[in-house]
Amino acid sequence: MPHDSAGHTPIDMPDDPDARIIRALKALLIGRGFFSADDVRRKIEELQSPAPARGAALVAAAWSDPAFRAHLLADGKVAAAERGVPVLEAGLIVVENTPSLHNLITCTLCSCYPRSLLGQPPPWYTSKAYRARSVRDPRGVLAELGWTPPRGIAIRVHDSTADMRYLVLPRRPDGTEGWPEGDLARLVTRDSMIGVAPALSPSAVGRDPSGI
Amino acid sequence: MDRLRFAIGQRVRIRDLPVPGHMRTPRYVRGRTGEVTQYCGSFRNPETLAYGGNGMPTRGLYRVRLRQGDLWSGYRGSGQDTLEIEIYEHWLAEVGKGAPDAP
Structure with a gap:
């Protein structure tokens, strides 16, 4: 069955100036060894895991x-x-x-x-x-x-x-x-x-x- | 136990201080009068904490209840409707004492 892509806007990460600054800052801090990409992922998971x-x-x-x-x-x-x-x-x-x-x-x-x-x-x-x-x-x-x-x-x-x-x-x-x-x-x-x-x-x- | 500057049930006016930047007293309650309902404890001051300071000295935090009819002209709800909000002690003044709204 052909994949139907009509009528669906691609989902993308926001690309406003704030998001770009955050990405750049994150890359710098990871590059300097303050924390790892895995630390960031784990923190996001931890923040989002408590359920009502x-x-x-x-x-x-x-x-x-x-x-x-x-x-x-x-x-x-x-x-x-x-x-x-x-x-x-x-x-x-x-x-x-x-x-x-x-x-x-x-x-x-x-x-x-x-x-x-x-x-x-x-x-x-x-x-x-x-x-x-x-x-x-x-x-x-x-x-x-x-x-x-x-x-x-x-x-x-x-x-x-x-x-x-x-x-x-x-x-x-x-x-x-x-x-x-x-x-x-x-x-x-x-x-x-x-x-x-x-x-x-x-x-x-x-x-x-x-x-x- | 901290010494409380305001008593539960006391009428207070929320000051309209010219504090720029990060503060936790929204504009819509400034200058309004309400009643203290609770003392929440003493916390580091967010107005300096937000800018790399240590937030000291700590400030007492109170919950103040205001009547919705006093907050909004033409409020559409019931006369019994209220709003409660947390206000730091340096933003509160005794009603009738006429503390100037200066830092």
């Missing part, structure tokens, strides 16, 4: 264990470390959604994000549009992303400007009473921990709600 599953495990544990939930909300970094999830990049503040309050995370100045827990941020999170509009019109942003919180729920935006990183503790979905932590974690999406969506409902993962 780390954050989801913390949320599921908080839903299951009231004492851990209290600890996580009071001292996120220490509580996470005790569950074997070190947060190395900064402090950690966990903010809890309730029936009357919904939290949303952003970083208007750059791209601060709890990478230890969620991996690399999605492209929209670092876009100028999200960074500008999430603080000015959070309800409009949420609606565009497909979720309209009721007017009775206050929205609180957290702008991570300095030495803290933020994780949203979403509300536990109805119909999950008695679920083991592993099953609960499947309901906790990356976006629910950024605060742009609620956690999934049991039916979204193909499970009937408990007790029905």
